[in-house]
Amino acid sequence: MSTEQLPEHPEFLWRNPDPKKSYDAVIVGGGGHGLATAYFLAKNHGMTNIAILEKGWLAGGNMARNTTIIRSNYLWDESAAIYEHSLKLWEILPEELDYDFLFSQRGVMNLAHTLGDVRESMRRVGANQLNGVDAEWLDPKQVKELCPILNINDNIRYPVMGATYQPRAGIAKHDHVAWAFARKCDELGVDIIQNCEVTGFIKDGNRVTGVKTSRGTINTEKVGLCAAGHSSVLAEMAGFRLPIQSHPLQALVSELHEPVHPTVVMSNHVHVYVSQAHKGELVMGAGVDSYNGYGQRGSFHVIEEQMAAAVELFPIFARAHVLRTWGGIVDTTMDASPIVGLSPVENMYVNCGWGTGGFKGTPAAGLTFAHTIATGAPHTLNKPFSMERFETGALIDEHGAAAVAH
Amino acid sequence: MLLFSCPNCGPRNEGEFHYGGQAHVAYPTHPGDLSDREWAEYLFFRENTKGLFAERWVHSTGCRKWFNMVRDTVSYDIHAVYRMGEQPPTDLDPATTPANAPAQPLAPAQASNTSTSEGV
Numbered sequence: 001m002s003t004e005q006l007p008e009h010p011e012f013l014w015r016n017p018d019p020k021k022s023y024d025a026v027i028v029g030g031g032g033h034g035l036a037t038a039y040f041l042a043k044n045h046g047m048t049n050i051a052i053l054e055k056g057w058l059a060g061g062n063m064a065r066n067t068t069i070i071r072s073n074y075l076w077d078e079s080a081a082i083y084e085h086s087l088k089l090w091e092i093l094p095e096e097l098d099y100d101f102l103f104s105q106r107g108v109m110n111l112a113h114t115l116g117d118v119r120e121s122m123r124r125v126g127a128n129q130l131n132g133v134d135a136e137w138l139d140p141k142q143v144k145e146l147c148p149i150l151n152i153n154d155n156i157r158y159p160v161m162g163a164t165y166q167p168r169a170g171i172a173k174h175d176h177v178a179w180a181f182a183r184k185c186d187e188l189g190v191d192i193i194q195n196c197e198v199t200g201f202i203k204d205g206n207r208v209t210g211v212k213t214s215r216g217t218i219n220t221e222k223v224g225l226c227a228a229g230h231s232s233v234l235a236e237m238a239g240f241r242l243p244i245q246s247h248p249l250q251a252l253v254s255e256l257h258e259p260v261h262p263t264v265v266m267s268n269h270v271h272v273y274v275s276q277a278h279k280g281e282l283v284m285g286a287g288v289d290s291y292n293g294y295g296q297r298g299s300f301h302v303i304e305e306q307m308a309a310a311v312e313l314f315p316i317f318a319r320a321h322v323l324r325t326w327g328g329i330v331d332t333t334m335d336a337s338p339i340v341g342l343s344p345v346e347n348m349y350v351n352c353g354w355g356t357g358g359f360k361g362t363p364a365a366g367l368t369f370a371h372t373i374a375t376g377a378p379h380t381l382n383k384p385f386s387m388e389r390f391e392t393g394a395l396i397d398e399h400g401a402a403a404v405a406h
Numbered sequence: 407m408l409l410f411s412c413p414n415c416g417p418r419n420e421g422e423f424h425y426g427g428q429a430h431v432a433y434p435t436h437p438g439d440l441s442d443r444e445w446a447e448y449l450f451f452r453e454n455t456k457g458l459f460a461e462r463w464v465h466s467t468g469c470r471k472w473f474n475m476v477r478d479t480v481s482y483d484i485h486a487v488y489r490m491g492e493q494p495p496t497d498l499d500p501a502t503t504p505a506n507a508p509a510q511p512l513a514p515a516q517a518s519n520t521s522t523s524e525g526v
Contacts, residue, residue: 232454243450245427246479290425294456294480301407301421334450391446 006173006278007100013179014058014186019193022219023051025373026211028198028234029226030054031063032174032359033351035181035192036366037224037373042188044367045374050190051220053213055197059178062228062328062358067251067273067285069264070360071108071169072133074401075124078384079337080131085381086364087168093363099180101173102278106263108169109143111313113158113269120400121164128166136165147263149316156312158270171264171275174359181366201238207346208238223348224373226365229294229329231352240344243390244331244353247288250298250306252325256280260316268400270309274317282320284310288330288356298327330356335389337396340369340382349373350387357402411487414469426462428452429474429494455479458500462490476500 025041027034030052041047054060070090072083094100112121121137128135140152143163152160182192193215202210202217210219225234235242257280266273273285286306289298303325311318333339333353338361343350351369354361368382378386389395408420434440434448453459459479464472476486476494486495494500 230456233456241451242454243446243452245452245454246456291477292427292454292459292461292479293482295482299407299420301419331454390450391442393442 007102007176009179010099010183012183014182014192017191017193019051019053019196019213019215019218020191023049023191024220025050025222025224026218026220027052027224027226028211029061029228030058030192030194031061031226031228032059032178032181032362033228033354033365033369034224034226035059035178035185036362037226037351037369038185038190038192038366039181039188040366040370041374042185042190045370047374048189051218052185052190052192053196053198053211053218054192054194055214057194058182058192059175062330063174063178065251065326065328066174066359067275067283068171068174068277068359069108069169069266069273069275069285070103070172071166071264072360073108073110073124073128073135073164073166073169074133074398075127076396076398076401077131078396079398079401080128080133082364082368082381082385083361084131084133085367086361089363089367090172090360091168093180097180097184099176099183101176101180103170103172104278105168105170106275107146107165107167108264108266109138109147109163109165111143111163111265111267111269112161113267114161117269118161121162124401125164128164134166134168136167138163138165147261147265149260149314150265151313151315158312160313163265169264171277173278177362198234198237201345201348203239203345205346206344208348221347222373224369225343225348225350225352226369228352228354228358229331231331231350235343235350238343238345238348242331242339242350242352243387244333244339245292246294246329246331247291248293248295248298248327249286249288249330249356250302250325250327251283251285252303252306253277253284253323254282254317254320255323257282257320261314265313267309267313270313272306272309272313274310274314281323282317285356288332294329296327296329330354330358332356335395336398336402338365338385339387340365341372341378341386342376343387347376355402408482408484410463410465410475410484412465412468412471413473413487413489414471415465418465418468422465422467423463424466426464426472429460429462455500458485458498460494460500 200212371379
């Protein structure tokens, strides 16, 4: 049944050390973003006396339960710059990390189902092309040629009126990505400390000097927060507030199937996105639950609506069995763009608010956040993504290109 | 799907309702006096409580009226439902009640103290 051979793992991945008394920098959160940040801190800035603290097990949160889509077809210049840089890093990382994590550039289609969708999508294609991002507009016939199992009949509730297409976009095997970063971090001397929950911060005036954890107190000169859905909880411990709201986001996978789905199809309007994993499962994502939640489970009706949309678009899936569903907590901002930068506490930095699309941003988040932590100032790419934008009004409104409404 | 007790219509499925975010966020008393930072706090900063949370919902496909609810954001248990203009039951003390809404610095280290414009 398997469609593609999974790569062999290296014999050794990472050590499991006890925390030291002090580090030059502590990264809170051992997901993709935390691991990438530590990797670039070590590689680009020579900071190797650093620790990643993970309350559970490595990359067991949103990194273990996302729909693995990677693309950079965002509307605004700031987003196109950071996501396109991320995509370029994805293209070189398997070699750089010496680890095949099955990055597959099979292309992503974002379907349009209304005239409004069509206009917005064409505008985005134009904006992408101006920013050097590969993007095309496809009519329904071209959509069908690329993905023959899609239903393009015009007698359905929301017919396919076309799609944007980014050929360089695709998917990667998320857990292998985490292991690839973790292995390199370990090689570079980074301590990956699992089962270590942060319970508070130690401050000297307004400057952070240490982290209290379930495995003792750790002194540190710099703290980077990479905790996705739980960023608000950490910020509250540190005495400040973030303009983010946490919501459950659900996805599901089917049993294994022969290869039938050659690309990635996303639909913002009817709210489903589907790709076929390397082993053959159909991976589907839904929208977020409307309410704030930390329960790591979602509403059944959200899955029901997602399945209805999937079956209408892909009639061939009508008899596919669901293998499992899961919910993760995503941290959303009012403009659907992340916050990567300084915090109100000195020497403490925040990387959060990636909402439903943090996986694709992993390399660029790590690169820019590491720069910010090492130098105390933002990188050119994450400068627009500061918290001050909510005060200055320089919002980066990506509700249209974020693909999942939140 | 959650079951909500609309104060007007009684128990109905979650699907009949729309979410309105944090409850008890009052419009600023003197909007003309607010700094940019205070406006940012009013517009963009909301509590994101892990635990009891006072929030607004509207019964979109029923009476179409807004109401308040105290819900646990971890277990999703509903602890209280009450009308607009009323305060949450005092024994629940969700983190969003006015007395607990803290003043917030917004920008990095240069942030100065400011009074909150939320949660009256």
